[in-house]
Amino acid sequence: MQIIDRQKVNKQIKELKKKYGDDRSALMPILQDLQEIYEYLPDVVMQETAHSLGIHPVEVEGVASFYSFLRTKEKQGKYVIRLCRTISCDLAGKSNVARQLENEMGIKFGETTKDGKFTLEYTNCLGMCDRGPALMINDRLFAKVDPEKASQIIADCRRDFLKSDFPKVVPSDVKKAGPILDHGLKPAEAIKKALSMSRSEIINTIRESDLKGRGGAGFPTAVKWQLAGAAKGENKYVVCNADEGEPGTFKDRMLLYEHTDFLLDGMTIGAYAIGASKGFIYLRGEYLYMKKYLEEALENRRSEHLLGKNILGKDGFHFDIRIRMGAGAYVCGEETALIESLEGYRGEPRNRPPFPVDTGFQGNPTIVNNVETFIDSALIIVKGYEWFNIHGTEKSKGMKIFSISGDCERPGIYEFPFGIKVSELLKEVGGEDAKAVQIGGASGHCISRKDFTRTIAFEDIGSGGSIIVFGPDTDMLQVAKNFLEFFVEESCGQCTPCRDGNPKLLEGIEMLENGRCSVTYLNELKKLGETIQNASKCGLGQSSPNAFLSIVDNFKPEILGPAAAGKLTKEERYARKR
Amino acid sequence: MAKILIVDDDEDFVSAVNLLLKSNGFDVAIANSRQEGMEKFDEDNPDLVLLDVMMDEPDDGFVMAQSLKKKAKDIPVLMLTNVGQVTGLDFDKDSEMVPVDDFEQKPIMPNILLDKINQLLGK
Numbered sequence: 212m213q214i215i216d217r218q219k220v221n222k223q224i225k226e227l228k229k230k231y232g233d234d235r236s237a238l239m240p241i242l243q244d245l246q247e248i249y250e251y252l253p254d255v256v257m258q259e260t261a262h263s264l265g266i267h268p269v270e271v272e273g274v275a276s277f278y279s280f281l282r283t284k285e286k287q288g289k290y291v292i293r294l295c296r297t298i299s300c301d302l303a304g305k306s307n308v309a310r311q312l313e314n315e316m317g318i319k320f321g322e323t324t325k326d327g328k329f330t331l332e333y334t335n336c337l338g339m340c341d342r343g344p345a346l347m348i349n350d351r352l353f354a355k356v357d358p359e360k361a362s363q364i365i366a367d368c369r370r371d372f373l374k375s376d377f378p379k380v381v382p383s384d385v386k387k388a389g390p391i392l393d394h395g396l397k398p399a400e401a402i403k404k405a406l407s408m409s410r411s412e413i414i415n416t417i418r419e420s421d422l423k424g425r426g427g428a429g430f431p432t433a434v435k436w437q438l439a440g441a442a443k444g445e446n447k448y449v450v451c452n453a454d455e456g457e458p459g460t461f462k463d464r465m466l467l468y469e470h471t472d473f474l475l476d477g478m479t480i481g482a483y484a485i486g487a488s489k490g491f492i493y494l495r496g497e498y499l500y501m502k503k504y505l506e507e508a509l510e511n512r513r514s515e516h517l518l519g520k521n522i523l524g525k526d527g528f529h530f531d532i533r534i535r536m537g538a539g540a541y542v543c544g545e546e547t548a549l550i551e552s553l554e555g556y557r558g559e560p561r562n563r564p565p566f567p568v569d570t571g572f573q574g575n576p577t578i579v580n581n582v583e584t585f586i587d588s589a590l591i592i593v594k595g596y597e598w599f600n601i602h603g604t605e606k607s608k609g610m611k612i613f614s615i616s617g618d619c620e621r622p623g624i625y626e627f628p629f630g631i632k633v634s635e636l637l638k639e640v641g642g643e644d645a646k647a648v649q650i651g652g653a654s655g656h657c658i659s660r661k662d663f664t665r666t667i668a669f670e671d672i673g674s675g676g677s678i679i680v681f682g683p684d685t686d687m688l689q690v691a692k693n694f695l696e697f698f699v700e701e702s703c704g705q706c707t708p709c710r711d712g713n714p715k716l717l718e719g720i721e722m723l724e725n726g727r728c729s730v731t732y733l734n735e736l737k738k739l740g741e742t743i744q745n746a747s748k749c750g751l752g753q754s755s756p757n758a759f760l761s762i763v764d765n766f767k768p769e770i771l772g773p774a775a776a777g778k779l780t781k782e783e784r785y786a787r788k789r
Numbered sequence: 790m791a792k793i794l795i796v797d798d799d800e801d802f803v804s805a806v807n808l809l810l811k812s813n814g815f816d817v818a819i820a821n822s823r824q825e826g827m828e829k830f831d832e833d834n835p836d837l838v839l840l841d842v843m844m845d846e847p848d849d850g851f852v853m854a855q856s857l858k859k860k861a862k863d864i865p866v867l868m869l870t871n872v873g874q875v876t877g878l879d880f881d882k883d884s885e886m887v888p889v890d891d892f893e894q895k896p897i898m899p900n901i902l903l904d905k906i907n908q909l910l911g912k
């Protein structure tokens with residue numbers, strides 16, 4: 212057993228408090244750094260952190276146990292291998308890689324080798340959906356892994372000579388750029404222009420552009436900024452939601468890296484417009500490799516007076532940005548859960564109202580926006596609202612960045628106008644023979660060929676940009692199962708419909724697999740799905756049955772197959788006849 | 790006789806205030822949305838605007854106040870709202886974001902509303 216010197220822990224915590232602050236919002240980064248040192252969070256470490264921040268140790272344990280990237284029980288291996296089990300990697304052959312990894316190390320998923328060298332885990336979406344199967348070892352990413360490559364990687368770890376697939380940051384695979392990605396702006400051009408405008412002029416320009424949030428929900432950006440701008444408060448906050456947890460989404464990964472300055476311009480413009488002086492980028496734990504790069508970008512901007520006091524000589528306009536890392540919880544992409552997480556709590560969504568625009572981070576007015584939304588805002592300020600809103604549809608203006616993966620010839624990142632037909636999109640990506648398309652990630656809808664003439668727009672099928680193509684041979688029941696497993700794992704557990712309903716749906720799928728689900732029971736499950744949609748507190752629960760319900764609706768003959776093959780009990784056969 | 794423009798999407802509130810103002814000798818114009826409000830403002834040249842906050846969009850009142858002040862900064866705007874109670878939004882007069890001359894919480898007592906209006910009209 213490791214003997215831990217309390218005094219030493221205390222000294223370390225003191226240092227970390229200097230870096231992250233001494234209030235509760237420093238809890239997560241302190242725990243993350245301590246885990247780096249001790250390879251897990253032993254009780255002593257959590258107790259000392261609690262004392263030091265003046266909170267109860269149980270609270271600290273409650274927080275640590277919430278996040279899958281924080282470990283409280285046992286020391287993790289020197290190499291923590293996390294294999295993505297999201298549908299896109301699944302379609303690309305994850306199961307074979309999984310088996311090979313188990314064979315190589317002689318352990319199952321969730322275990323650590325006796326020599327303490329390896330921990331093997333599954334993870335949800337690494338944001339590498341166009342290059343699956345993907346896995347992450349500590350903070351390094353590996354793409355297009357096959358069993359042979361898996362074996363090689365393990366051998367490299369054994370020799371402590373692990374070569375990364377991507378020595379710096381994952382290069383992006385932009386297959387089609389448009390006005391947004393080919394904007395041609397210089398860094399800081401947008402902030403310079405914005406500082407020559409009044410706060411209300413900025414918000415009005417965004418309003419005229421009709422920009423709606425790119426994170427998925429499509430809330431008008433100008434309304435959010437206006438409300439936060441009008442709200443009373445000395446300390447307002449700008450938060451960039453870079454949690455990108457929606458399975459099948461990887462466009463923010465590219466935007467964060469290739470359009471960093473424009474994101475930071477957008478955040479700074481947002482701060483000026485609402486009157487904020489502090490900002491955060493909430494970066495998903497899986498993108499840890501990008502933290503250093505972003506920190507350098509922030510540092511450069513400080514030295515160029517684009518962050519800090521009196522930005523670009525504008526008297527009284529102070530703004531700075533810090534990076535906070537997520538820790539493997541999808542629900543933390545929901546904006547109120549994200550704020551809870553920033554404050555050092557479990558990422559449990561809040562009741563609304565009040566809304567973050569007036570009661571956000573530590574009770575202060577806060578805007579939370581997606582990476583792409585901030586970039587679009589910066590571009591609109593320079594190029595004008597008409598440049599933006601000539602594209603798209605009546606209710607969904609502008610171009611949108613899509614992450615496209617699955618069974619298609621050219622997966623990658625695409626810029627299309629809102630309103631594009633699914634069939635047009637499939638043609639572009641080489642997926643014309645698709646049997647189904649999942650639009651909007653796990654929380655979106657799965658449509659079949661009959662709906663390929665529908666459009667992607669907030670008024671038809673809305674999407675934060677995740678598109679997963681399913682080829683003719685896809686087993687749709689397995690697709691539904693994969694998504695439900697995801698939600699069962701990611702539910703925060705606060706409310707009953709989501710916490711207990713999703714496992715019931717999953718159980719139903721297993722019954723279907725085994726030919727033990729009657730049509731009557733399936734109809735009951737559909738009703739349960741609708742109840743979960745209506746009665747859950749946050750967007751996670753509300754959207755969790757979408758994939759299941761749409762697959763049941765669109766592929767009923769297929770998923771009822773096993774049951775029709777005659778594996779029913781007498782009672783079930785009876786029930787089916789009714 | 791002073792003319793008051795009421796911009797509010799709550800029909801019950803509008804009809805009550807309409808009655809109250811008319812019986813106290815004011816001319817009244819009514820609009821139920823920001824767009825209609827701006828049109829009526831141009832057509833009717835009111836002496837004062839009573840303005841709600843949340844209409845079609847939750848920030849319509851703020852946006853309209855900004856447009857009004859750009860057009861005619863001397864016409865007083867009295868913001869009437871229960872947005873604070875509904876959403877917790879706590880806001881203040883602010884020449885840039887909330888450029889109104891005063892604001893009052895709904896529901897409001899008739900005599901208080903009349904006093905406020907007269908005061909803003911400089912009577």
Ligand SMILES: Cc1cc2nc3c(=O)[nH]c(=O)nc-3n(C[C@H](O)[C@H](O)[C@H](O)COP(=O)(O)O)c2cc1C
Pocket residue numbers: 423424425426427428429430432452453454455456457541542543544545546547579580581582584585749750751
């Ligand atoms: C479970 C869940 C996960 C979410 N994940 C993300 C995310 O990873 N990134 C994001 O920008 N928005 C995410 N959202 C939406 C946010 O709650 C919020 O609407 C968004 O950040 C607002 O920014 P926007 O208006 O610019 O889109 C998520 C919502 C839910 C319910």
Ligand code: SF4
Pocket residue numbers: 542559560701702703704705706707709710747748749750751752753
């Ligand atoms: S719906 Fe699910 S994730 Fe959202 S608060 Fe309820 S239990 Fe948590």
